[in-house]
Amino acid sequence: MTNILRFCLGFLDLSPARGASVARVDPELSTELISASRMDEEGLFARLSSSPEGLSENDAEKRLSLHGPNLVAQEKPPSLLREFLERAGNPLNALLAALAAASWLLGDIHSSVVVLLIVLLATLMAFVQEHRSNDAAARLRSMVTSMATVKRRDREEGTGVYSEVPFERLVPGDVVRLSAGDMIPADLRLLSSKELFLNQSALTGEGMPVEKSAASCGTDERDPFETPNLCLMGASVVSGFATAMVVHTGAATCFGRLADKIAKRREPTSFDKGVNRFIWLMIRFMLVMAPTVFLINGLAKGDWGEAMLFSVAVAVGLTPELLPMIVTVNLAKGAIEMSKGRVIVKRLNAIQNFGAMDVLCTDKTGTLTQNRVVLSLSLDLAGASSERVLEYAWLSSHFQSGLKNLLDDAVLEHVRLGENLRPARDYALIDEIPFDFARRRLSVALSGAAPRGESFFSLFLPRAKQRRLLICKGAVEEVLPICAYYELSGKVSAMTAAGLDAARARARALNEDGLRVIAVATKDIAQPKKSYSVADERGLTLQGFVAFLDPPKEDAAAALGELARCGVAVKILTGDNEIVTRKICREVGLAVERVALGAEVEAMDDAALVELVESVTVFAKVSPDQKARVIRALHARGHVVGYLGDGVNDGPALKAADVGISVDTAVDIARESADIILLDKSLSVLKRGVIEGRKVFGNIVKYIKMGASSNFGTIFSVLGASVFLPFLPMLPVQVLTNNLLYDFSQTAIPTDNVDDDYLERPRKWDIDNLFKFMLAIGPVSSIFDYVTFYILISFFDGLNNPALFQTGWFVESLLTQTLIVHIIRTAKIPFFQSRPSAALVAMSVLVCAIGVVLPFTRAGEALAFTPLPAAYWPVLAAIVIAYGLSAQLAKSFFLRRFGT
Numbered sequence: 064m065t066n067i068l069r070f071c072l073g074f075l076d077l078s079p080a081r082g083a084s085v086a087r088v089d090p091e092l093s094t095e096l097i098s099a100s101r102m103d104e105e106g107l108f109a110r111l112s113s114s115p116e117g118l119s120e121n122d123a124e125k126r127l128s129l130h131g132p133n134l135v136a137q138e139k140p141p142s143l144l145r146e147f148l149e150r151a152g153n154p155l156n157a158l159l160a161a162l163a164a165a166s167w168l169l170g171d172i173h174s175s176v177v178v179l180l181i182v183l184l185a186t187l188m189a190f191v192q193e194h195r196s197n198d199a200a201a202r203l204r205s206m207v208t209s210m211a212t213v214k215r216r217d218r219e220e221g222t223g224v225y226s227e228v229p230f231e232r233l234v235p236g237d238v239v240r241l242s243a244g245d246m247i248p249a250d251l252r253l254l255s256s257k258e259l260f261l262n263q264s265a266l267t268g269e270g271m272p273v274e275k276s277a278a279s280c281g282t283d284e285r286d287p288f289e290t291p292n293l294c295l296m297g298a299s300v301v302s303g304f305a306t307a308m309v310v311h312t313g314a315a316t317c318f319g320r321l322a323d324k325i326a327k328r329r330e331p332t333s334f335d336k337g338v339n340r341f342i343w344l345m346i347r348f349m350l351v352m353a354p355t356v357f358l359i360n361g362l363a364k365g366d367w368g369e370a371m372l373f374s375v376a377v378a379v380g381l382t383p384e385l386l387p388m389i390v391t392v393n394l395a396k397g398a399i400e401m402s403k404g405r406v407i408v409k410r411l412n413a414i415q416n417f418g419a420m421d422v423l424c425t426d427k428t429g430t431l432t433q434n435r436v437v438l439s440l441s442l443d444l445a446g447a448s449s450e451r452v453l454e455y456a457w458l459s460s461h462f463q464s465g466l467k468n469l470l471d472d473a474v475l476e477h478v479r480l481g482e483n484l485r486p487a488r489d490y491a492l493i494d495e496i497p498f499d500f501a502r503r504r505l506s507v508a509l510s511g512a513a514p515r516g517e518s519f520f521s522l523f524l525p526r527a528k529q530r531r532l533l534i535c536k537g538a539v540e541e542v543l544p545i546c547a548y549y550e551l552s553g554k555v556s557a558m559t560a561a562g563l564d565a566a567r568a569r570a571r572a573l574n575e576d577g578l579r580v581i582a583v584a585t586k587d588i589a590q591p592k593k594s595y596s597v598a599d600e601r602g603l604t605l606q607g608f609v610a611f612l613d614p615p616k617e618d619a620a621a622a623l624g625e626l627a628r629c630g631v632a633v634k635i636l637t638g639d640n641e642i643v644t645r646k647i648c649r650e651v652g653l654a655v656e657r658v659a660l661g662a663e664v665e666a667m668d669d670a671a672l673v674e675l676v677e678s679v680t681v682f683a684k685v686s687p688d689q690k691a692r693v694i695r696a697l698h699a700r701g702h703v704v705g706y707l708g709d710g711v712n713d714g715p716a717l718k719a720a721d722v723g724i725s726v727d728t729a730v731d732i733a734r735e736s737a738d739i740i741l742l743d744k745s746l747s748v749l750k751r752g753v754i755e756g757r758k759v760f761g762n763i764v765k766y767i768k769m770g771a772s773s774n775f776g777t778i779f780s781v782l783g784a785s786v787f788l789p790f791l792p793m794l795p796v797q798v799l800t801n802n803l804l805y806d807f808s809q810t811a812i813p814t815d816n817v818d819d820d821y822l823e824r825p826r827k828w829d830i831d832n833l834f835k836f837m838l839a840i841g842p843v844s845s846i847f848d849y850v851t852f853y854i855l856i857s858f859f860d861g862l863n864n865p866a867l868f869q870t871g872w873f874v875e876s877l878l879t880q881t882l883i884v885h886i887i888r889t890a891k892i893p894f895f896q897s898r899p900s901a902a903l904v905a906m907s908v909l910v911c912a913i914g915v916v917l918p919f920t921r922a923g924e925a926l927a928f929t930p931l932p933a934a935y936w937p938v939l940a941a942i943v944i945a946y947g948l949s950a951q952l953a954k955s956f957f958l959r960r961f962g963t
Contacts, residue, residue, distance in 0.1 A: 113236035116223030117214035126234035135319040251307035259303035302499035337828025397759035405742035413738030418756025425707035438477040452607035504537020531588035542582035574642035622746035630824040690716035775841030780848035877914040
């Protein structure tokens with residue numbers, strides 16, 4: 064039984080997570096990487112037969128044929144033979160094979176052949192269904208491809224041009240560009256970098272970012288993970304930017320060589336935990352019942368070998384052996400249906416979590432707003448329109464080489480429409496201090512003439528002389544504290560407390576109009592140098608503000624209403640300020656009773672945050688880690704939480720949520736962290752996905768309820784019959800055949816309809832309710848089993864004809880178990896108020912027909928069945944009808960008492 068549990072848990076990916084720490088790298092690979100880290104650029108280019116302009120497309124294609132796709136071995140799909148053997152090699156089939164061997168040794172060759180046939184049919188059924196499901200899911204996942212920015216040489220001019228290339232088409236010698244949010248696509252040697260920090264936790268288990276730089280390494284370095292100029296596949300860029308050369312790809316990377324050791328399974332979600340609890344419930348039930356059946360039959364009949372075979376067969380009958388297949392097929396079907404609504408599922412188990420979600424956390428940009436940011440105003444500190452401020456903002460957005468966001472795009476697009484600004488060729492980039500989520504600002508250092516108009520710099524330096532200018536652009540709260548001066552009408556003055564208050568008031572007024580505000584500041588660089596750091600962002604002159612409009616979506620209010628009616632509460636987790644967020648929420652009809660700021664969250668311990676999260680709708684100015692803390696606090700309150708995000712700062716929250724949701728245009732790290740990808744960033748799309756998730760969960764629960772209640776009733780029938788019968792109530796092979804046919808009838812459940820009222824609210828696992836349902840419905844079948852026993856003994860001499868008794872009970876048990884499928888599948892009156900799918904009806908009719916005909920066939924003879932007398936059939940029909948009515952009454956009573 065322990066092996067069966069391990070099989071089920073292994074299928075559901077619930078075994079304990081393996082440590083992510085990597086103790087060592089393959090010595091040969093380590094030597095190659097360290098050798099590359101010590102080379103100068105010329106030597107590196109010569110070794111990889113490349114150049115600073117990258118490879119030509121022709122060279123890249125040749126290398127792709129030589130090295131193969133940039134995929135680790137574990138990502139390749141298994142062959143059909145391997146997939147079939149994996150299905151056949153589970154402990155349940157081993158148990159059945161042992162039964163077949165025991166039957167052979169005891170001389171029952173017919174039973175042995177039948178058991179082996181059962182193994183083959185069960186394996187083929189699982190293989191065909193799961194292969195089709197996994198294949199469909201894989202096709203959907205392939206629609207979402209991670210891209211790398213690669214420099215490829217133009218065939219005619221010989222100059223390198225950057226373009227987007229799928230990860231799998233990277234080859235050694237490629238030159239790639241990295242910025243915040245990118246995944247490291249291969250093993251790389253840095254060529255240039257600026258403030259580059261990587262997250263290597265997937266490789267080393269260390270959560271803190273690691274700084275990397277492009278300088279050649281000395282002879283002291285031995286570990287590729289610690290070598291400053293090496294970036295290894297599996298890491299991600301936290302901040303900064305760089306260019307790098309691809310050294311190894313695919314299985315030749317550290318990640319590819321160590322994939323088995325560094326694979327870290329994600330924490331079990333609410334879905335995983337629910338299935339796990341149900342399996343444990345059935346395992347405990349089997350561990351009690353199987354030995355009891357063995358002892359009763361062994362003591363009553365004296366044949367301990369036969370009692371052993373029978374008790375093992377009963378235990379197998381109690382095992383929900385098709386649960387993995389039913390789960391996979393349901394989830395894959397849900398994934399296919401969701402893809403029709405432009406929702407791509409990367410991780411199948413996330414579908415049920417989608418349906419169970421009762422809290423959706425999201426940023427407002429692109430969700431509540433149109434994600435179509437336009438630059439609305441460029442103002443000086445007096446509130447007058449300023450071309451100077453616009454030009455500074457444009458220079459910053461144009462020259463920054465790190466992560467560009469919607470605001471930068473809006474600035475560039477706005478200026479592109481005008482004709483007044485100085486072209487970029489008048490300036491040259493010296494250095495850049497890239498954006499990060501702690502500073503929430505970025506700076507570029509330029510050389511060139513000052514922008515038009517009178518400026519502070521023109522007061523001291525000749526107009527013809529080149530200036531060195533630092534331009535800082537970022538969040539108002541982060542830029543104002545580093546400004547020592549401000550400029551207004553060409554006059555520079557020292558910044559005072561009153562000046563800061565006036566600047567904040569100006570920004571606040573813009574926020575209240577629903578505008579997002581960015582502060583722009585400058586600094587004359589007195590002492591030229593080649594490299595600049597955060598320490599240079601001091602003593603700046605505040606120039607003014609640029610303000611952006613991101614209007615709310617027209618359908619946002621309706622979508623929020625639909626989610627509320629579905630029982631999903633929406634909470635906003637944003638890095639933006641409170642004022643803008645409140646205004647947007649008002650415009651889309653999202654009631655905001657309480658707002659918590661990031662500073663408030665930071666000051667709280669976990670217990671206090673757990674108490675706070677229920678009453679707060681908006682968390683403003685929160686950091687990436689604070690977003691993840693809020694989600695964990697919601698978990699502690701018993702919520703199933705989804706998170707929708709598309710930025711670098713959303714990675715921790717996406718991983719913390721029960722279901723991480725992103726969009727196809729998101730940064731790499733967000734797409735990789737997400738379970739579900741939206742092709743349209745819309746709450747309306749989310750609502751359709753929620754409903755599909757509830758359908759999937761509903762059909763999975765149907766199978767569990769049917770199996771649990773039917774098996775519970777059958778075991779009591781077996782126990783009672785074993786006490787007073789001088790023979791086994793059913794032979795082991797008959798028990799297994801009954802179980803196989805019943806399970807076969809369940810394979811159509813993924814096609815079944817789900818009642819509309821079931822979809823109205825989130826559905827979570829409730830094992831206690833399942834256990835009560837099993838206790839309420841199971842004994843009903845036992846009552847009619849005992850009625851069948853009485854009739855078979857009293858009217859058909861079943862006590863003296865074991866084959867007749869076993870056949871009569873086999874047929875009655877199979878028909879009633881198949882009928883219960885239609886009773887349990889709905890809370891309503893089956894067929895009249897709720898209709899099953901055509902496939903489920905057809906499968907039920909087929910299985911019932913097989914059960915009725917089987918005793919009259921040679922296969923039935925091999926199973927030790929005997930033809931039933933004609934007088935038995937009308938009695939059996941009356942029993943089945945009475946059972947159906949009784950089960951419906953019991954179900955209705957249970958639902959009124961305990962709910963669904």
